Amino acid sequence: MIATNTNERLLQIAVLAFGLIAPFLFPAYIQQIALLWIMILFALTWDTMGGQMGYNSLGNIFFFGAGMYICAVVQIIVGGYDVGEYTAAFGAIKVDITDTQYFTGLFIGLAAAAVGCVFLSIILGFFFFGLRGPYFAIGTLGIALAAGELIGAWRWVGGGSGISLPLYPGSDIFPGSADEEGLFFYFLCMASAVATFLFFRWLYKTRFGLALNAIRDDEEKAEGMGIHTMRYKTVAWACSSFFLGISGGLHGNIVHFIEPLEVAFPTITFGIFMVAMSLLGGKGTLWGPILGAVLFHVIKEVTWTHLLGWQWVALGLIIIVNVVYFQQGIVGWLMERFPERFGIRVETDATAQGKGGAD
Amino acid sequence: MGNVIEVRGVSKAYGGVIANKDIDLNVADGKITGLIGPNGSGKTTLFNSIVGFHPIDGGSIRFDDQEISTMRVQQIARLGLLRTFQQTRIYGKMNCVQNMLISIPHRKHRFLDMFGHSTAADREKADSLLEFVGLYGKRMLPAGDLSFGQQKLLEFAMALMNEPKVLLLDEPTAGINPTLINGLIDRLKRANTDFGITLLVIEHNMRVIMNMADTVYCLAHGEILASGAPEAVQNDQRVIDAYLGAH
Ligand SMILES: Nc1ncnc2c1ncn2[C@@H]1O[C@H](COP(=O)(O)OP(=O)(O)OP(=O)(O)O)[C@@H](O)[C@H]1O
Ligand SMILES: [Mg+2]
Numbered sequence: 001m002i003a004t005n006t007n008e009r010l011l012q013i014a015v016l017a018f019g020l021i022a023p024f025l026f027p028a029y030i031q032q033i034a035l036l037w038i039m040i041l042f043a044l045t046w047d048t049m050g051g052q053m054g055y056n057s058l059g060n061i062f063f064f065g066a067g068m069y070i071c072a073v074v075q076i077i078v079g080g081y082d083v084g085e086y087t088a089a090f091g092a093i094k095v096d097i098t099d100t101q102y103f104t105g106l107f108i109g110l111a112a113a114a115v116g117c118v119f120l121s122i123i124l125g126f127f128f129f130g131l132r133g134p135y136f137a138i139g140t141l142g143i144a145l146a147a148g149e150l151i152g153a154w155r156w157v158g159g160g161s162g163i164s165l166p167l168y169p170g171s172d173i174f175p176g177s178a179d180e181e182g183l184f185f186y187f188l189c190m191a192s193a194v195a196t197f198l199f200f201r202w203l204y205k206t207r208f209g210l211a212l213n214a215i216r217d218d219e220e221k222a223e224g225m226g227i228h229t230m231r232y233k234t235v236a237w238a239c240s241s242f243f244l245g246i247s248g249g250l251h252g253n254i255v256h257f258i259e260p261l262e263v264a265f266p267t268i269t270f271g272i273f274m275v276a277m278s279l280l281g282g283k284g285t286l287w288g289p290i291l292g293a294v295l296f297h298v299i300k301e302v303t304w305t306h307l308l309g310w311q312w313v314a315l316g317l318i319i320i321v322n323v324v325y326f327q328q329g330i331v332g333w334l335m336e337r338f339p340e341r342f343g344i345r346v347e348t349d350a351t352a353q354g355k356g357g358a359d
Numbered sequence: 360m361g362n363v364i365e366v367r368g369v370s371k372a373y374g375g376v377i378a379n380k381d382i383d384l385n386v387a388d389g390k391i392t393g394l395i396g397p398n399g400s401g402k403t404t405l406f407n408s409i410v411g412f413h414p415i416d417g418g419s420i421r422f423d424d425q426e427i428s429t430m431r432v433q434q435i436a437r438l439g440l441l442r443t444f445q446q447t448r449i450y451g452k453m454n455c456v457q458n459m460l461i462s463i464p465h466r467k468h469r470f471l472d473m474f475g476h477s478t479a480a481d482r483e484k485a486d487s488l489l490e491f492v493g494l495y496g497k498r499m500l501p502a503g504d505l506s507f508g509q510q511k512l513l514e515f516a517m518a519l520m521n522e523p524k525v526l527l528l529d530e531p532t533a534g535i536n537p538t539l540i541n542g543l544i545d546r547l548k549r550a551n552t553d554f555g556i557t558l559l560v561i562e563h564n565m566r567v568i569m570n571m572a573d574t575v576y577c578l579a580h581g582e583i584l585a586s587g588a589p590e591a592v593q594n595d596q597r598v599i600d601a602y603l604g605a606h
Contacts, residue, residue, distance in 0.1 A: 206474045210453070210461040217450035224410065224448075225521060226436030226465040232473065284452075344454070345499050 011287070019190045023183055030182040032301055034254060037186075037193040039277060039297045041247050043289030044196050045240040046274035051283030052204065053236050054216030055129075059140030060244060061271035062147050065264030066120055067113035067245030068252040069151065072163050074112045078105030079166055087158035099169045110249040117245030121237045129233050132219075141267065148265035162259030165252060185254050192250065196243045201286055203239065212236060216284070273300075276319050282329030291330055363388040363525055363557050364409065364440075369418035369428075371401075371408050378404040380581045382418070385574075386525065391551050391558045393572030393589065395565075397601055401581040402561045403445055406527050410442045411435045423524070437466040439524035443531065445561075447510045451503025455494055455513055458502050459485035462517040488516045492546065507534045512543075519550060525557040526550070532564050544570055569593065577601070 019037070023030050042064075050056045076086050079097040097105070124143060131139045152160040168181040203209060211232045214222045222229050252258045265271075273296065281292025299318065303311040322329070328336060335342045364386035371379040378401045386392045396402050408415045409422075411432045420428040427435050450458050460477045489495045492512040497505060502513055511534060518526050531547060532540050544567055550556050562568045568575060568589060575592040577584045579601040585592050592598055 203474070206476055207461065208473050210457055210477075211473070213453050213457070214450045214461045217452050218448050221444070221448040221450065222461075223432045224412075224436055224442065224444075225462055225517070226433050226441075227461070228433065228465060228468065228473075231470070235473065343499055344501065346497060 008287075015290075016194070019194075023186050027179060027182075030179060030186050031254065032297075034182075034186040034189040035251075036294065036297045037189040038247050038251060039273065039293040040290050041189075041193045041196045041243055042270065042274040043277040043281065043293040044193075044200055045243050047278040047283055047285075047289040048200060048212070048236055048240050050275065051278055051285070051289070052209065052212040052216065053233065054219075055233070056133075056137045056275070057140045057237075058137045058267075058271065058275070059142070059144040060240060060274055061265055061267055062124075062140070062144040063117040063121065063241040063244035064248040064251070064270065065144070065147060065151070065260070067117050067248030068258055068264045069157055069163075069248075070116040070245065071106075071109035071113040071249030072165055072252055072258055073157065074109035075102075075105035075166055076163075078108055084156050087156065087163055095166050097166055097169075102166055102169050105166070106249075106253065110246050113245035113249040114242045115245075117241035117248075118238045121241035122234055125234045125237050129230060141271075144265050144267045144271060148260045148267070151260040151264065158259070160259065160261075162257055162263070164257050167256070168253075185250060188250055189247075189254075192243060192246050197286075197290070199239070199243075204286060208232065208235070213284075276315075276322070279327070279329055280318065280322050282331030282333070282335075285329075285331040285335070288329050288331035295330075361388055362386060363423060364559070365419075365421045366405070366409065367419045367421075369405070369408055369420060370416045371404055371413070372416055377581050379408065379415075382578075382581075382583055384576055384583065384586075386557060386559050387574065389551075389555065389557055390573040391548075391560065391571050393568040393575040394559060394561045394578065395563070395568060395575060395592075395598075396578035396584075400578040400601075402578055403529055404581075405578070406442055406529055406559075406561065409527065410440060433465075436521075437464075439464075439466065439522070440527075441518050441521055441523035441525070442527035443511075443514045443518055443529055445529040445533070447507065447514055447534075449502040449505075449510050449513050449517070452501055454500055455489055455498040455502055455505075456482075456485055458513060458517055459489060459520050462520040464522045485520060488519050489513075491519075492516045493542075508536060508539070511535060515546075515550075519554060519556070522554075523556060525559065528558060528560045530561050530563060532562065532567050540564070540567065547571060565593065 022033050026033065046057065046060050049060065073083055076083050079095065079101050128136060128139050151157060157163065168184070170180070211222070211227055214227060215229055215232060219229060248264070252263070255263060258264055277292040277296045278289045279292070280296055281290065282288025296318065300311065300315060303314040307314060326333065339345070362385040366382055366384040369379055369382045370377070382405060384405070394402050394405070407413050409420055411427065411430050411434070415428055418428070419426060422435070422438060422440050425438070427438070427440070450461070460481055463481055486495065486498070489498050492515060494509060494513055494516065497509065502510065505513060511531065515528070515531060528547070532543055535543055547558065547560070548571060551558050560568070560571065572589050574587065575589045576586045577592055577595070577598045584597050584601055585595045
């Protein structure tokens with residue numbers, strides 16, 4: 001939806017070029033930039049629900065954590081270990097798996113995380129789509145909080161002490177590179193964020209996008225017009241969850257050690273960042289969440305290094321200024337400022353004539 | 360010619376307020392039926408009951424010889440029975456064309472149709488219907504930026520886009536500039552004659568009803584007071600009394 005097509009194409013190329021060059025240009029920041037791609041994925045998937053459909057989910061982080069755990073469990077099983085024994089050893093087991101086992105486990109794990117999260121979202125949607133407005137927000141927040149506690153009590157997956165993931169073996173994907181593992185996961189993160197973008201970009205151009213917006217603007221009207229609202233809502237959440245599941249699986253492997261409260265279900269950090277980033281960039285737009293994610297993440301990382309201790313104050317300030325003075329977000333503001341560039345215009349009778357034809 | 364809607368003994372109460380009591384009403388296929396009555400007499404409540412917006416307390420509602428009183432809003436809408444709202448409801452942040460494109464008939468939609476693109480035929484139809492209600496020039500504006508009257512016209516066009524068999528219109532001329540009302544009456548009639556849509560119309564404007572309706576029902580205090588040809592109902596002493604205040 002941003003400006004003209006050529007401008008969007010240029011923007012895409014610029015982002016892609018940055019993504020491909022950045023890890024070689026700034027090898028020390030690979031992990032931070034990988035995390036940026038995950039943040040973009042977060043903002044895009046949150047915006048599908050909160051921005052495009054008007055369902056402000058505060059529990060989308062649940063699928064990140066669920067994906068992380070599903071992926072880890074599959075990796076352990078494919079590695080030939082018993083999950084209960086593996087987790088009971090608290091990382092003391094000398095993990096001994098072949099390279100093939102590692103990569104097979106990882107990719108089956110990521111696929112299982114995606115599919116498993118879709119499945120979970122369908123079940124949750126069945127119960128939670130009856131809730132509207134703040135009730136949906138708080139209800140979904142409850143899911144994420146409860147999941148953290150439940151996993152913490154579940155011994156089979158390591159409970160509160162978490163799981164140490166199988167380590168990345170040596171491989172020759174990036175010969176001669178110092179940080180092969182970093183590059184490997186960096187490009188997976190980038191690929192999943194790009195795939196998320198391309199998928200939603202396509203989706204919003206189909207009837208699906210119109211239906212989501214109709215639900216956002218007036219769900220009762222949409223029902224009254226015969227739109228299959230439940231179907232659209234379920235599929236929308238399933239699509240979000242699919243990509244969130246993958247991001248969870250990847251993040252778990254990047255940090256090597258997962259546990260329920262801080263890493264898998266970080267409700268008050270990542271869970272809130274998702275919302276904040278979409279709002280900052282402009283919810284309900286395609287590029288807004290991306291812009292919001294980049295700004296937010298850069299500010300977060302910079303304040304982390306240079307303003308240690310003030311980081312939370314800085315992030316809090318951004319959120320407050322955004323919500324109080326700037327609710328439409330950056331892209332939303334641009335659309336208000338330059339409506340013609342976004343196709344909002346009145347036609348004079350002269351241009352309107354001769355079209356249509358019924359009257 | 361048969362009845363496309365048959366309402367029999369329908370009652371609906373909100374807490375202690377009896378909004379509809381034992382209503383009998385027929386909508387003849389292919390015709391325009393009018394529904395009049397003082398404010399608060401239960402007209403909108405009856406619409407809500409027919410389209411499944413709320414469960415009824417008793418009675419039966421048949422559409423095309425099928426009992427619909429236990430069905431849900433979307434199912435009924437997909438059968439081809441649609442309503443517009445007295446307060447006018449459109450999708451405010453979407454532009455007029457988008458409002459129209461998402462109003463295509465959903466009855467034939469299968470799962471994969473969700474991911475389809477709007478067809479050229481859809482777009483043409485959207486444009487020509489917007490032209491039909493005089494909103495073509497405004498079609499790229501967010502619907503929420505239109506005036507109340509324009510939103511009413513848009514909602515009417517959206518309903519036509521849906522190709523309903525029967526359309527229930529809740530005060531279609533309320534808030535429309537008096538000089539435009541004749542044009543609107545003409546369009547409503549054309550929806551009936553050219554598009555073959557059966558209409559059930561709530562109206563306070565007697566001129567509109569007398570001009571359009573084949574049959575008129577008058578509600579007062581939640582009950583049907585009189586029904587029949589427009590002139591007969593208009594001259595019925597009970598109807599005159601009801602309108603002149605005795606309530
Ligand atoms: N949702 C509701 N909750 C409680 N009472 C309601 C509700 N809707 C309508 N009523 C009551 O039911 C009665 C009939 O209302 P209704 O809206 O059907 O009248 P109406 O004939 O459409 O009036 P108007 O011409 O003003 O639109 C009124 O007494 C009203 O107060
Ligand atoms: Mg009413």
